[in-house]
Amino acid sequence: MNNFNSFNLKNERNLTMLVDFYELTMANGYLDSNVGDKIAYFDMFFRRVPDGGGYCVMAGVQQLIEYLSSLKFTEDDIKYLERKNLFSSKFIQYLKDFKFECDVWAVPEGNPVFPNEPLVMVKGPVIQAQFIETMVLLTVNHQTLIATKANRICKAANGRPVMEFGSRRAQGYDGAIYGARAAMIGGCSATACTIAEQMFDVPAVGTMAHSWIQLFDTEYDSFKAWAESYPNNCTLLVDTYNVLKSGIPNAIKVFDEFLKPRGIRPKGVRIDSGDITYLTKKVRVMLDDAGYEDCSIVISNSLDEHIISQVLSNGAKINAFGVGERLITAKSEPVFGGVYKLVAVEKDGEIIPKIKISENEEKITNPAFKKIYRLFDKTTDKAIADIITLRTETIDESKPLEIFNPIHTWKKKKVTNFYAKELLVPIFEKGKVVYDSPSVSEIQQFSKEEVDKLWEEVLRLKNPHTYYIDLSKDLWNLKQSLLNKYSAMYEN
Amino acid sequence: MNNFNSFNLKNERNLTMLVDFYELTMANGYLDSNVGDKIAYFDMFFRRVPDGGGYCVMAGVQQLIEYLSSLKFTEDDIKYLERKNLFSSKFIQYLKDFKFECDVWAVPEGNPVFPNEPLVMVKGPVIQAQFIETMVLLTVNHQTLIATKANRICKAANGRPVMEFGSRRAQGYDGAIYGARAAMIGGCSATACTIAEQMFDVPAVGTMAHSWIQLFDTEYDSFKAWAESYPNNCTLLVDTYNVLKSGIPNAIKVFDEFLKPRGIRPKGVRIDSGDITYLTKKVRVMLDDAGYEDCSIVISNSLDEHIISQVLSNGAKINAFGVGERLITAKSEPVFGGVYKLVAVEKDGEIIPKIKISENEEKITNPAFKKIYRLFDKTTDKAIADIITLRTETIDESKPLEIFNPIHTWKKKKVTNFYAKELLVPIFEKGKVVYDSPSVSEIQQFSKEEVDKLWEEVLRLKNPHTYYIDLSKDLWNLKQSLLNKYSAMYEN
Numbered sequence: 001m002n003n004f005n006s007f008n009l010k011n012e013r014n015l016t017m018l019v020d021f022y023e024l025t026m027a028n029g030y031l032d033s034n035v036g037d038k039i040a041y042f043d044m045f046f047r048r049v050p051d052g053g054g055y056c057v058m059a060g061v062q063q064l065i066e067y068l069s070s071l072k073f074t075e076d077d078i079k080y081l082e083r084k085n086l087f088s089s090k091f092i093q094y095l096k097d098f099k100f101e102c103d104v105w106a107v108p109e110g111n112p113v114f115p116n117e118p119l120v121m122v123k124g125p126v127i128q129a130q131f132i133e134t135m136v137l138l139t140v141n142h143q144t145l146i147a148t149k150a151n152r153i154c155k156a157a158n159g160r161p162v163m164e165f166g167s168r169r170a171q172g173y174d175g176a177i178y179g180a181r182a183a184m185i186g187g188c189s190a191t192a193c194t195i196a197e198q199m200f201d202v203p204a205v206g207t208m209a210h211s212w213i214q215l216f217d218t219e220y221d222s223f224k225a226w227a228e229s230y231p232n233n234c235t236l237l238v239d240t241y242n243v244l245k246s247g248i249p250n251a252i253k254v255f256d257e258f259l260k261p262r263g264i265r266p267k268g269v270r271i272d273s274g275d276i277t278y279l280t281k282k283v284r285v286m287l288d289d290a291g292y293e294d295c296s297i298v299i300s301n302s303l304d305e306h307i308i309s310q311v312l313s314n315g316a317k318i319n320a321f322g323v324g325e326r327l328i329t330a331k332s333e334p335v336f337g338g339v340y341k342l343v344a345v346e347k348d349g350e351i352i353p354k355i356k357i358s359e360n361e362e363k364i365t366n367p368a369f370k371k372i373y374r375l376f377d378k379t380t381d382k383a384i385a386d387i388i389t390l391r392t393e394t395i396d397e398s399k400p401l402e403i404f405n406p407i408h409t410w411k412k413k414k415v416t417n418f419y420a421k422e423l424l425v426p427i428f429e430k431g432k433v434v435y436d437s438p439s440v441s442e443i444q445q446f447s448k449e450e451v452d453k454l455w456e457e458v459l460r461l462k463n464p465h466t467y468y469i470d471l472s473k474d475l476w477n478l479k480q481s482l483l484n485k486y487s488a489m490y491e492n
Numbered sequence: 493m494n495n496f497n498s499f500n501l502k503n504e505r506n507l508t509m510l511v512d513f514y515e516l517t518m519a520n521g522y523l524d525s526n527v528g529d530k531i532a533y534f535d536m537f538f539r540r541v542p543d544g545g546g547y548c549v550m551a552g553v554q555q556l557i558e559y560l561s562s563l564k565f566t567e568d569d570i571k572y573l574e575r576k577n578l579f580s581s582k583f584i585q586y587l588k589d590f591k592f593e594c595d596v597w598a599v600p601e602g603n604p605v606f607p608n609e610p611l612v613m614v615k616g617p618v619i620q621a622q623f624i625e626t627m628v629l630l631t632v633n634h635q636t637l638i639a640t641k642a643n644r645i646c647k648a649a650n651g652r653p654v655m656e657f658g659s660r661r662a663q664g665y666d667g668a669i670y671g672a673r674a675a676m677i678g679g680c681s682a683t684a685c686t687i688a689e690q691m692f693d694v695p696a697v698g699t700m701a702h703s704w705i706q707l708f709d710t711e712y713d714s715f716k717a718w719a720e721s722y723p724n725n726c727t728l729l730v731d732t733y734n735v736l737k738s739g740i741p742n743a744i745k746v747f748d749e750f751l752k753p754r755g756i757r758p759k760g761v762r763i764d765s766g767d768i769t770y771l772t773k774k775v776r777v778m779l780d781d782a783g784y785e786d787c788s789i790v791i792s793n794s795l796d797e798h799i800i801s802q803v804l805s806n807g808a809k810i811n812a813f814g815v816g817e818r819l820i821t822a823k824s825e826p827v828f829g830g831v832y833k834l835v836a837v838e839k840d841g842e843i844i845p846k847i848k849i850s851e852n853e854e855k856i857t858n859p860a861f862k863k864i865y866r867l868f869d870k871t872t873d874k875a876i877a878d879i880i881t882l883r884t885e886t887i888d889e890s891k892p893l894e895i896f897n898p899i900h901t902w903k904k905k906k907v908t909n910f911y912a913k914e915l916l917v918p919i920f921e922k923g924k925v926v927y928d929s930p931s932v933s934e935i936q937q938f939s940k941e942e943v944d945k946l947w948e949e950v951l952r953l954k955n956p957h958t959y960y961i962d963l964s965k966d967l968w969n970l971k972q973s974l975l976n977k978y979s980a981m982y983e984n
Binding site for chain 2: 013015017018019020021022023024025026029030032033034038040076077080086091126130134137138141142145146165167168169170171172173174175176178179192194195197198202204205206207208209210211212214215216225226228229230233239240243245246259273325327329330331334335336337338340342343345354356357358359363367413423434486489490
């Protein structure tokens with residue numbers, strides 16, 4: 001199932017030093033203060049779904065595994081750190097001997113995920129568990145952002161294929177490569193990013209740019225040349241000069257002259273500019289009248305979920321979408337605000353929960369070493385709620401379970417006829433990988449199934465119903481007691 | 493001056509296959525149609541300055557050089573392409589024997605650049621000049637976007653250092669790494685991205701996270717531990733519990749007890765949340781009263797150019813800024829819309845200009861093989877205008893030059909007492925690098941000097957004066973004649 005292959009290896013980089021510098025100053029400081037081997041627990045979570053959506057789509061776990069598996073400080077890294085004149089020789093030696101020892105849990109890729117629940121949990125010596133913060137966040141923030149955006153766009157396309165076309169406008173090379181991966185997880189049917197097919201075994205597609213057409217003396221010549229090279233893959237870009245007066249008539253002429261005699265059906269026409277609704281309605285009629293009812297109309301002009309919804313509701317005749325910059329950068333909201341917070345520390349063998357206070361209530365963290373259960377209705381298989389519990393708790397499926405809103409605690413609900421699934425799975429145990437990543441197409445399929453278990457009200461693009469993310473009674477009580485303790489400390 | 497070094501090599505990847513798949517289908521098609529060696533000319537340019545600014549800051553040329561220098565199709569790439577069953581054996585052989593042969597020009601990094609002028613120009617066999625499109629765009633779009641955003645933020649900070657803190661929210665690993673590079677070009681004083689210091693010799697900085705403070709029993713203990721580990725680099729994060737009641741009193745106590753007796757001055761305090769204006773005014777007084785007038789106040793809470801302008805105009809007491817997600821993703825406008833267009837083709841030794849028509853007037857391209865001159869006033873050294881000319885033209889500095897608006901042609905201006913500088917420099921000649929990239933710090937310094945040559949009205953963050961980007965008379969006439977020709981072809 002694991003799709004590590006020669007292309008991954010080709011591109012394998014040592015990204016150990018892709019860390020915020022403070023991870024290094026803290027690591028050295030922990031060692032200096034003799035607390036480096038204190039066992040700490042960190043949660044990675046986010047606080048808000050981008051674009052006002054109802055859920056996010058988890059992504060990035062495989063790259064996180066690749067990073068953590070290949071953590072090592074090279075001679076160059078060591079030399080560089082020594083030159084900074086900030087670090088003790090004990091710390092430098094520690095890095096030379098570095099061996100990753102943490103336990104890591106993650107929500108498997110493709111799962112719908114929600115605010116304030118841990119997507120990744122890390123337990124280990126604080127010097128290590130802290131160090132990996134930057135890359136945990138960078139990896140999961142980026143891919144979850146793009147998978148979520150892609151999922152929104154695919155939902156708007158309402159069953160029509162969406163192709164990811166954004167490489168040229170991505171934020172850096174990995175923005176394109178892992179962005180394409182995440183877009184596939186979110187539901188795209190293909191990508192234009194060739195290297196993504198090599199690395200992730202997802203279909204790469206593409207035909208021609210306007211420059212192909214311009215290079216020839218006439219549009220007709222350029223279409224003819226294409227049909228001769230690619231009779232079985234004949235999608236023509238028809239908007240270089242004038243879609244209705246030139247592009248479509250020339251396309252039909254070429255289909256008639258070069259494909260029809262050989263019994264080959266054309267694949268499609270692509271329109272990259274202009275009034276989509278108007279043009280596609282006209283183009284559909286022209287193609288149908290010429291006997292090409294099966295010729296697809298592909299649109300690729302600064303699209304996003306809102307434009308797609310609008311043109312479809314206006315009756316545009318579209319078979320597939322190519323979506324570029326607004327998907328690959330999640331343009332409408334290009335930041336996924338995942339954070340990585342200390343939630344507990346071991347002291348004399350006991351796990352001491354920690355909480356991060358803030359005047360901004362929504363920034364207060366959920367303390368302690370935890371679990372997430374997703375409750376499903378046994379009859380409908382629909383997801384009812386996620387319950388965050390202490391690690392030591394288990395949910396008894398045989399009894400009714402009372403869940404309640406952690407802020408408005410009078411909002412209660414008794415859940416019956418349910419089964420509970422634990423969301424976080426171990427991916428590292430004592431520094432060793434214990435998780436075999438599915439392929440991207442398997443993740444895509446899994447994601448579709450899991451997203452389909454959410455009620456339609458949660459799936460809505462705008463104003464979705466807020467899915468329940470509740471705390472168990474024990475966790476809620478623990479959190480209140482810590483809040484009260486701190487409040488007493490700083491009251492006027 | 494070239495800063496290629498072992499860290500670049502460590503991270504060297506073969507990104508040849510990071511192309512939109514249509515670059516490959518077109519390349520194969522060109523060869524099939526016997527036009528692969530036709531000499532084509534492409535321009536990379538953008539149409540609009542993000543965020544309503546007056547200019548952009550060019551960046552990414554060094555990475556473009558690295559990519560073009562290392563273009564090659566590996567055995568894996570060849571096998572992958574053969575498996576697609578789309579490409580001729582002639583094309584596969586072409587890729588096996590691939591040797592880059594194009595001429596490439598670019599505007600050197602750090603230059604202020606403007607809409608509709610070519611930032612990169614490529615001349616070569618169309619099969620190659622087309623193929624490199626994706627990476628020319630991806631590289632220059634990303635870094636120019638971030639350098640431009642950084643420049644805006646640094647301008648708002650009005651001389652105060654701005655540190656780039658965004659890695660964890662970047663769009664992928666390269667988004668963090670090359671984003672840090674671009675941020676430095678745009679004017680940042682340092683970055684938190686450690687690997688960027690290794691790769692680009694720019695200062696990496698950082699101190700502690702909230703988790704450092706939480707790991708210890710008390711805030712005081714955590715500050716004390718820090719001061720003992722880093723007496724000479726003592727910047728304390730003071731907002732974990734309560735800035736005014738806990739953070740600052742504890743910081744001053746630790747400064748007094750552990751630094752003062754050793755004659756060491758503290759470096760600073762960092763505030764990452766809360767009301768910046770209110771808190772910094774109070775904190776400044778508390779530090780001053782304690783005798784720490786030289787202790788810096790560093791702010792790092794979801795900042796951008798607008799928030800920085802506002803808090804400074806409200807009298808906030810801030811010495812330095814750490815800017816994260818809104819810089820590293822250019823959050824307010826995360827896409828730099830550079831495009832790559834065919835502008836000419838050689839036929840029987842003659843250069844035939846090409847134009848891309850669009851119903852959207854601003855999308856019409858400037859045809860032909862060109863140059864850009866920037867005109868400077870000899871007395872003030874301020875930039876007056878950029879003039880795009882045909883490649884064959886030269887500007888005579890000894891005579892007055894009449895320039896005119898290419899749309900509103902009655903807007904004319906006679907320029908005297910000027911000198912003209914050509915902006916595009918050769919970076920590849922017949923496939924060989926002919927340009928030695930300056931270091932990032934040299935580019936930063938150069939950029940500062942060149943941006944300072946723009947009038948203050950162009951530099952404004954909001955509603956800047958539009959800098960003149962004019963066409964020479966010959967280029968303007970050529971463009972009109974092509975437009976008239978196409979217009980006649982499709983008139984009703």
